[in-house]
Amino acid sequence: MRDRAFIVLMLTLSIVLAALPSSAGPEKIAFPANYQNHVLYATVDRYDNKQYRELYGTPEAVKAVREGKPMPSGSVLTLVQYKAQVDAAGTPLKDANGRFLKGDIVGVTVMEKRTGWGTEYPIDLRNGEWEYAAFSADGKLNDKANYPGCFQCHKPHEKQDFVISLARLAGKAPGGPVAMKTSPNDVGIAGFVFGPAKLTIGPGQSVTWTNGDDSPHQVTLAKSQERSAVLLKGQSHTQAFAAPGVYEYMCGLHPNMKGAIEVK
Numbered sequence: 001m002r003d004r005a006f007i008v009l010m011l012t013l014s015i016v017l018a019a020l021p022s023s024a025g026p027e028k029i030a031f032p033a034n035y036q037n038h039v040l041y042a043t044v045d046r047y048d049n050k051q052y053r054e055l056y057g058t059p060e061a062v063k064a065v066r067e068g069k070p071m072p073s074g075s076v077l078t079l080v081q082y083k084a085q086v087d088a089a090g091t092p093l094k095d096a097n098g099r100f101l102k103g104d105i106v107g108v109t110v111m112e113k114r115t116g117w118g119t120e121y122p123i124d125l126r127n128g129e130w131e132y133a134a135f136s137a138d139g140k141l142n143d144k145a146n147y148p149g150c151f152q153c154h155k156p157h158e159k160q161d162f163v164i165s166l167a168r169l170a171g172k173a174p175g176g177p178v179a180m181k182t183s184p185n186d187v188g189i190a191g192f193v194f195g196p197a198k199l200t201i202g203p204g205q206s207v208t209w210t211n212g213d214d215s216p217h218q219v220t221l222a223k224s225q226e227r228s229a230v231l232l233k234g235q236s237h238t239q240a241f242a243a244p245g246v247y248e249y250m251c252g253l254h255p256n257m258k259g260a261i262e263v264k
């Protein structure tokens with residue numbers, strides 16, 4: 001009799017377990033060993049961490065975005081990180097077009113979306129149906145990567161399906177040199193640096209930031225966490241500051257880019 005009760009219990013348990021969603025996490029993503037056969041839609045020079053990056057998308061994902069449709073289930077975006085080649089002083093070397101030169105491969109980060117994924121995450125962390133994974137160059141999953149960090153940093157880009165490089169994926173990113181404004185209340189962004197890093201203005205005046213880089217940037221006030229739109233190359237953001245004080249800010253995409261506005 002006790003044996004039968006035990007069997008019934010185990011059966012019930014296995015049915016319940018089978019009905020639960022499989023657990024969330026990077027293990028869901030298989031290493032995209034053939035990423036080089038996907039579409040190389042952008043390369044990025046990262047002045048902040050001296051990396052050169054290649055961004056690949058599965059053909060169906062790229063096609064959908066270019067047709068203005070949502071990316072389908074099974075879409076995989078792969079970001080391959082390389083060290084930039086540097087000179088003796090550690091300054092990145094550039095090719096004839098002013099772009100970084102590719103050095104050793106560092107690792108491969110991936111985002112993949114599938115129907116039904118993501119439901120296990122709390123709403124303030126969830127990135128739709130996307131999961132994230134980080135791999136070594138030879139395809140081993142890095143189980144020590146900061147995975148909540150992936151979700152947190154991509155989360156503010158919800159309006160563009162959490163894909164920070166969406167404009168590049170859509171083939172809509174502006175090119176060409178940018179004429180930087182030089183009036184006193186202008187801040188330029190060039191080579192991942194805000195210039196001037198500290199600007200003093202009067203109460204009620206506004207500041208205009210203009211992005212001269214190929215990489216997008218995003219003005220994010222440190223205290224209020226108020227964010228500008230993601231500024232693509234040549235785009236500007238203007239913001240007025242009423243109350244006196246020092247307003248520290250950073251880039252929402254590259255948090256080690258910092259600046260300050262002093263209102264007095």
Ligand code: HEC
Nearest residue numbers: 077079109110111132133134145149150153163164165253
């Ligand atoms: C500090 C913010 C930040 C964090 C944390 C972060 N990313 Fe990103 N991610 C970016 C930025 C900015 C880009 C745009 C490309 C670039 O500048 O390298 C990007 C691009 C990507 C892309 C290419 C598609 C896209 O959205 O543009 C993938 C894939 C990606 N990240 C995966 C990851 C994974 C996996 C993690 C966690 C291990 C992670 N990211 C953590 C900021 C971040």
Ligand SMILES: [Cu+2]
Nearest residue numbers: 217251253254
């Ligand atoms: Cu930035």
